[in-house]
Each structure stands twice: as C-alpha cells, then as structure tokens.
Amino acid sequence: MLKTLGLKIKELFRGNNLGKEFYEELEDLLIEGDVGANTAFRLVEGLREEVKKQGLRSREEALRVFKQQILSLLPSASLPLRRDTLNVFLILGVNGVGKTTTIAKLAYYYRMAEGVKGIVFAAADTFRAGAIAQIDTLADRLQVRVVKQLPGSDPGAVIYDALESAKARGETLLLADTAGRMHNRTNLVRELQKIDKVITGRIDGGTYHKILILDAVTGQNGLQQARIFHEAVKIDSIILTKWDGTAKGGIILAIGGELGIPISFLGVGEKVTDLKPFDPANFVENLLEGL
Ligand SMILES: Nc1nc2c(ncn2[C@@H]2O[C@H](COP(=O)(O)OP(=O)(O)OP(=O)(O)O)[C@@H](O)[C@H]2O)c(=O)[nH]1
Ligand SMILES: [Mg+2]
Known part of the structure; x- marks a missing residue:
C-alpha cells in the first residue's frame, strides 16, 4: 500500500525544527502529491510567513496554521436541493x-x-x-x-x-x-x-x-x-x-x-x-x- 500524502505530511510535521529544509521537504511532498507547483508554493510561503509573524517554534504549532491554510483554499461544497421546484x-x-x-x-x-x-x-x-x-x-x-x-x-x-x-x-x-x-x-x-x-x-x-x-x-x-x-x-x-x-x-x-x-x-x-x-x-x- 502506498503511503498517502496525508500520512507523509503528518510524519513531516512530527519532526523538530522549522528550518529551511522543513519548508523544502513540505513543498516537495505537496508537489509529488499532485497539489501542483503554484498552490504548493503559495501554501509553503504562506506558512513560512505566518510562522514568522506568530513567532511559532515547533512543527506542531505550525501544523495548526497549515490546516487553517488548507481549509481556506477549499470553498464550501454541498449541493442542496430545493424541494419546491425542479x-x-x-x-x-x-x-x-x-x-x-x-x-x-x-x-x-x-x-x-x-x-x-x-x-x-x-x-x-x-x-x-x-x-x-x-x-x-x-x-x-x-x-x-x-x-x-x-x-x-x-x-x-x-x-x-x-x-x-x-x-x-x-x-x-x-x-x-x-x-x-x-x-x-x-x-x-x-x-x-x-x-x-x-x-x-x-x-x-x-x-x-x-x-x-x-x-x-x-x-x-x-x-x-x-x-x-x-x-x-x-x-x-x-x-x-x-x-x-x-x-x-x-x-x-x-x-x-x-x-x-x-x-x-x-x-x-x-x-x-x-x-x-x-x-x-x-x-x-x-x-x-x-x-
Ligand atoms: N474504483 C472506482 N471506479 C469508478 C468510480 N467511478 C466510476 N468508476 C468506474 O469507471 C468506469 C467508467 O465509468 P462510467 O460511469 O462509465 O464513465 P463515463 O464518464 O460515463 O464514461 P463515458 O460514458 O465513456 O464517457 C467504470 O468501470 C466505473 O465502474 C469510483 O469512484 N471508483
Ligand atoms: Mg457515460
């Protein structure tokens, strides 16, 4: 069974420091996982800025920010039906x-x-x-x-x-x-x-x-x-x-x-x-x- 993108991201965020390699690895993972170069770059740069702004120290804290960033990419989704019309x-x-x-x-x-x-x-x-x-x-x-x-x-x-x-x-x-x-x-x-x-x-x-x-x-x-x-x-x-x-x-x-x-x-x-x-x-x- 192939390791899923989610699993790989999870593993990466388990590590310690928030150095340059971390961001590079994250970007590579995202691109390999079909996220696409543009979106991967935007996500990683956004995370880097936010980590700096909030003065975060650990990958665990960064993960919280990363999840919010992903969520903000995804528009709300459901397709509700109206019952009074076609x-x-x-x-x-x-x-x-x-x-x-x-x-x-x-x-x-x-x-x-x-x-x-x-x-x-x-x-x-x-x-x-x-x-x-x-x-x-x-x-x-x-x-x-x-x-x-x-x-x-x-x-x-x-x-x-x-x-x-x-x-x-x-x-x-x-x-x-x-x-x-x-x-x-x-x-x-x-x-x-x-x-x-x-x-x-x-x-x-x-x-x-x-x-x-x-x-x-x-x-x-x-x-x-x-x-x-x-x-x-x-x-x-x-x-x-x-x-x-x-x-x-x-x-x-x-x-x-x-x-x-x-x-x-x-x-x-x-x-x-x-x-x-x-x-x-x-x-x-x-x-x-x-x-
Ligand atoms: N594993 C899996 N197979 C799927 C899924 N959805 C569709 N398939 C399979 O994909 C094949 C093509 O499905 P169709 O519904 O005929 O595709 P279509 O877009 O209508 O194809 P055309 O009419 O030829 O344009 C079938 O063998 C489906 O069983 C899915 O979510 N998972
Ligand atoms: Mg068809």
Missing part, C-alpha cells in the same frame, strides 16, 4: 471518468439520504455506442424514469424533452448524462454550450448546477480538463471519482487553489453506495490521519 444537474467530463456511474450514485444518495422522490435521468450521451443502454440499465435497477431518444440524436433535444416532462410531472431532480468525447474539442465545447442554453432558457426558476466529474487518478491532467470545461460553460461543482484508487489526493488542494471550484462529493468505488459528501473541515482534519 433541480437540474448537468453531468460533464471527459470519457471514462465515471459520469454515468456517478449519476446512478447521486440518484441513490438523494433518494436514500435526503428522501427525494421524483428523480429522472436524461440520456443525453447520444454519441457513444452503448451509452443509452448503460444508463437505461441503471435507471431500471434504481427504478428511476429515463428520457431517451435514438443513438446519434441531438443531446439538446433529449434534455429539452426531459426538462419539459420533469416540470410537467412536478419531479425534483433531473440528472443529465453527457458525452465525454466528440469528434474534436471545438465540437464538444459547442455542444455543451448548446445544452447549457437549452437548460438556462427552460429552467423557469428552478435550480441548475453544472457538475464536472474528474478522475482523481489523473492528477494534474484533471486540472487541465477542468479549465477547458470551466471556460466553456462555467462549472459550479466538481465530483472527484476513483478516490479509492489514489494515494495522492493533493488534487483536491489544486482544485481549490487554482480554480476555486467547490467539490461536492467523492466517488470511492464502483458500487452505487460508493459516494461520500465532501466536507472540507472534515477533510482537513482527516487528511493528516492518512484518510
């Missing part, structure tokens, strides 16, 4: 990150943990062969209504249908799947902007969140993906999947530090139950317990 979650992300699986997990979570009825899926990944059948199977298993058309049809039209029928039926949560791949990036961006316009134009006072799914294992690469999607449609929230498959985890700090986009959930496995709400305060406390 809530639309548009699920975005490149292929294979876990979009469709996460839709099933979200349906399960909101039904079980928050007692939400009236959940509907929009099968708007009409691009990949098999995508409609995949979400159909999940919907069937979860007993969720699904709005679909034929493969190759216009994703905007699928979402339009889903939105209008959900409003007419008084449903609470619409989860829209999208394709992670198009013929090229320009097409993908244009498609997403079209879908976004359809929802914005028909939401009628309901809530609308654009949620980007990122695979935690891809590290800094994920950050680049996030920038592209954020530029195209402005992302409201990120769900990090495959958290169970990485010992790094610094990507969470990079997302906070570089993009300032809140993380709402972590995917921690392949099962429908493997979705955990992300709580920044809890994360910062637990980070140094090795998660």
Whole structure:
C-alpha cells in the first residue's frame, strides 16, 4: 500500500525544527502529491510567513496554521436541493471518468439520504455506442424514469424533452448524462454550450448546477480538463471519482487553489453506495490521519 500524502505530511510535521529544509521537504511532498507547483508554493510561503509573524517554534504549532491554510483554499461544497421546484444537474467530463456511474450514485444518495422522490435521468450521451443502454440499465435497477431518444440524436433535444416532462410531472431532480468525447474539442465545447442554453432558457426558476466529474487518478491532467470545461460553460461543482484508487489526493488542494471550484462529493468505488459528501473541515482534519 502506498503511503498517502496525508500520512507523509503528518510524519513531516512530527519532526523538530522549522528550518529551511522543513519548508523544502513540505513543498516537495505537496508537489509529488499532485497539489501542483503554484498552490504548493503559495501554501509553503504562506506558512513560512505566518510562522514568522506568530513567532511559532515547533512543527506542531505550525501544523495548526497549515490546516487553517488548507481549509481556506477549499470553498464550501454541498449541493442542496430545493424541494419546491425542479433541480437540474448537468453531468460533464471527459470519457471514462465515471459520469454515468456517478449519476446512478447521486440518484441513490438523494433518494436514500435526503428522501427525494421524483428523480429522472436524461440520456443525453447520444454519441457513444452503448451509452443509452448503460444508463437505461441503471435507471431500471434504481427504478428511476429515463428520457431517451435514438443513438446519434441531438443531446439538446433529449434534455429539452426531459426538462419539459420533469416540470410537467412536478419531479425534483433531473440528472443529465453527457458525452465525454466528440469528434474534436471545438465540437464538444459547442455542444455543451448548446445544452447549457437549452437548460438556462427552460429552467423557469428552478435550480441548475453544472457538475464536472474528474478522475482523481489523473492528477494534474484533471486540472487541465477542468479549465477547458470551466471556460466553456462555467462549472459550479466538481465530483472527484476513483478516490479509492489514489494515494495522492493533493488534487483536491489544486482544485481549490487554482480554480476555486467547490467539490461536492467523492466517488470511492464502483458500487452505487460508493459516494461520500465532501466536507472540507472534515477533510482537513482527516487528511493528516492518512484518510
Ligand atoms: N474504483 C472506482 N471506479 C469508478 C468510480 N467511478 C466510476 N468508476 C468506474 O469507471 C468506469 C467508467 O465509468 P462510467 O460511469 O462509465 O464513465 P463515463 O464518464 O460515463 O464514461 P463515458 O460514458 O465513456 O464517457 C467504470 O468501470 C466505473 O465502474 C469510483 O469512484 N471508483
Ligand atoms: Mg457515460
């Protein structure tokens, strides 16, 4: 088992002095752990200044400051639903990150943990062969209504249908799947902007969140993906999947530090139950317990 970033940080802070080597080691650890050079530098410099300002002597005292710094990087995260109107979650992300699986997990979570009825899926990944059948199977298993058309049809039209029928039926949560791949990036961006316009134009006072799914294992690469999607449609929230498959985890700090986009959930496995709400305060406390 790889040592997690949290465990390594914890070990480092167990040492004695607060000399130059300590800060260098901390910066290296953070960069190796996917925090990214910019955020790592900012964190370490911020810590150095604060330690000096407060006249701290031990790493134990410095740890307290470091935790606060991390916490201040992480925007508040939850995605509460309004019960008196329709809530639309548009699920975005490149292929294979876990979009469709996460839709099933979200349906399960909101039904079980928050007692939400009236959940509907929009099968708007009409691009990949098999995508409609995949979400159909999940919907069937979860007993969720699904709005679909034929493969190759216009994703905007699928979402339009889903939105209008959900409003007419008084449903609470619409989860829209999208394709992670198009013929090229320009097409993908244009498609997403079209879908976004359809929802914005028909939401009628309901809530609308654009949620980007990122695979935690891809590290800094994920950050680049996030920038592209954020530029195209402005992302409201990120769900990090495959958290169970990485010992790094610094990507969470990079997302906070570089993009300032809140993380709402972590995917921690392949099962429908493997979705955990992300709580920044809890994360910062637990980070140094090795998660
Ligand atoms: N270990 C682990 N596997 C996950 C997690 N989330 C998704 N997966 C797996 O990742 C694979 C891809 O998941 P999908 O939900 O099909 O991904 P997608 O983004 O919809 O993919 P495309 O439709 O091809 O763009 C599947 O094998 C999932 O079981 C997670 O949190 N942990
Ligand atoms: Mg999919």
